[in-house]
Amino acid sequence: MANPINIAGNGPQDPAALWRSGAAALRSGDAVTAKATFERIIAQGASDPAVWFGLALARRATGDGQGAMAAADEVLSRDPVNIRALILKADQYLAFGQRIAASSHYRAAAGLAKKAGEDLAPDLVKEGERALLAASALEGQYEAYLRQRMTEHGVDGPGGERVAASLDLMVGKRRIYLQEPTQHYFPGLPQIEFYARQETPWLAEVEAWTPQIRDELVALLEHERLFKPYVEREPDRPFFDRFGLLDNPDWSAFYLWKNGAPVEENVARCPKTMESLAMAPICDIPGRTPSILFSLLRPGARIPPHHGLLNSRLICHLPLIVPPGCGFRVGSETRAWEEGRAFAFDDSIEHEAWNLGDRVRVVLIFDVWRPELTLKERALMRGILEAVDEFGKTAPGQEPTRG
Numbered sequence: 001m002a003n004p005i006n007i008a009g010n011g012p013q014d015p016a017a018l019w020r021s022g023a024a025a026l027r028s029g030d031a032v033t034a035k036a037t038f039e040r041i042i043a044q045g046a047s048d049p050a051v052w053f054g055l056a057l058a059r060r061a062t063g064d065g066q067g068a069m070a071a072a073d074e075v076l077s078r079d080p081v082n083i084r085a086l087i088l089k090a091d092q093y094l095a096f097g098q099r100i101a102a103s104s105h106y107r108a109a110a111g112l113a114k115k116a117g118e119d120l121a122p123d124l125v126k127e128g129e130r131a132l133l134a135a136s137a138l139e140g141q142y143e144a145y146l147r148q149r150m151t152e153h154g155v156d157g158p159g160g161e162r163v164a165a166s167l168d169l170m171v172g173k174r175r176i177y178l179q180e181p182t183q184h185y186f187p188g189l190p191q192i193e194f195y196a197r198q199e200t201p202w203l204a205e206v207e208a209w210t211p212q213i214r215d216e217l218v219a220l221l222e223h224e225r226l227f228k229p230y231v232e233r234e235p236d237r238p239f240f241d242r243f244g245l246l247d248n249p250d251w252s253a254f255y256l257w258k259n260g261a262p263v264e265e266n267v268a269r270c271p272k273t274m275e276s277l278a279m280a281p282i283c284d285i286p287g288r289t290p291s292i293l294f295s296l297l298r299p300g301a302r303i304p305p306h307h308g309l310l311n312s313r314l315i316c317h318l319p320l321i322v323p324p325g326c327g328f329r330v331g332s333e334t335r336a337w338e339e340g341r342a343f344a345f346d347d348s349i350e351h352e353a354w355n356l357g358d359r360v361r362v363v364l365i366f367d368v369w370r371p372e373l374t375l376k377e378r379a380l381m382r383g384i385l386e387a388v389d390e391f392g393k394t395a396p397g398q399e400p401t402r403g
Contacts, residue, residue, distance in 0.1 A: 006056050013044040022054055028255050031061030047074060049075045049082060056088055062093065065092050083109045083116075083124060087131050099264050106135035143171040166278035168332070177331030181348035183309040184385065189372055193312060193331040195344040199371055200278040203342040206318055209276030210340040214320050216270045217294055217362060220254055226266075227252035256294040273364065283313040283367045285382050287389050292366040294320075297355040305329075308347030313374060318342040318364040323357030337363065344368065 022037035035058035035148060041051050058073035069092050075085035090105035113120060113128025120128065124314070155164050168174040178191055197203065218340050219224055230251045250347075255263050256270055267274055274292075283289040297303065308315065317328075319337035330351040345351070355361045369378055 003079045031058045034058040048080045074386050080152035103138035106131040174332035177313040177349050179348040186312040193333050200344045205279045206276050227254050250294045250298045254294040257290050275381045281368045283369045295365050297361045303353040305350050305352040312347035313367045314344040315347040316344045321362040323359045325356035326361045328353045
């Protein structure tokens with residue numbers, strides 16, 4: 001405990017001398033004398049944080065937990081980032097059985113200790129480490145208790161998925177990711193990472209075609225030159241290759257449809273694949289969607305976290321070749337692809353993929369309309385993006401060409 005600053009004088013009633021006397025009493029285990037001494041200093045009007053902290057320690061040692069808390073509050077009113085006072089309050093809250101309050105104070109103290117780093121006194125470094133361990137232990141107890149109680153309420157059964165996700169957020173197992181499309185944001189749509197099967201019942205029809213689709217893919221892989229790098233430079237747009245993927249064959253694609261138009265030669269190679277999508281609500285925006293492709297990721301390759309263009313559509317994956325070591329994350333949820341098991345996700349939420357296996361990973365990708373959009377809204381979406389393209393193709397002062 002540091003000597004209070006700005007307390008001067010030489011007589012027996014000198015606050016500095018009294019403080020030293022109180023500190024000595026604390027060290028010797030005479031908490032009653034220490035308490036009386038610190039209270040005397042405060043009564044004289046000298047209320048440095050170190051004096052209040054000495055009083056907090058003395059009161060705690062005499063069994064006055066509430067008084068110790070009050071003294072620690074006085075410390076924090078003068079020095080809000082006082083690590084010792086925060087830990088004292090955390091210890092006392094824990095003694096009172098108030099585990100959430102204790103956890104929050106331990107966590108705050110541990111964070112301040114980490115931020116201070118090498119500037120801390122050695123004993124305070126140890127206290128910061130103790131606070132971190134205590135916070136982690138309490139948070140683990142908190143999570144276990146909540147999960148047990150919610151299991152009793154049936155959260156793991158049908159209909160409990162969204163509540164279970166909220167519980168993950170509550171205990172820090174998830175973080176909040178929001179839609180951040182890079183081209184157009186459609187407001188009012190739910191923030192859903194992966195869509196439930198009941199929302200995409202037509203996926204089962206696509207899955208039924210998996211053997212035929214895979215046969216067409218295997219034939220393509222005999223001519224791997226047919227796959228082109230997924231990230232290519234657009235001649236009319238600036239491009240900064242932040243992730244080293246430009247013209248990189250580690251992430252390659254074979255397009256059946258690209259930017260809303262069929263690649264006729266490729267479609268002819270994959271009739272069964274196209275037939276499998278007959279029931280899917282394909283997103284059709286001239287010049288933009290759909291894109292239907294086989295996406296190939298080579299061993300060791302990673303697709304870094306990024307966002308898609310639109311939140312008015314969903315992206316669907318049908319995994320076809322998936323070696324061990326592959327993974328896919330959307331927002332807070334990470335999944336392993338399963339061959340023949342399709343899913344739909346919102347690619348306007350941050351997502352990434354990786355292949356740590358020893359052979360290529362290939363999935364069929366296609367985009368569909370969000371189920372929440374009405375037919376009129378879909379038509380209006382086409383109109384908005386068609387107008388964007390019209391404007392981009394005309395000189396200033398000219399009327400954009402329609403039709």
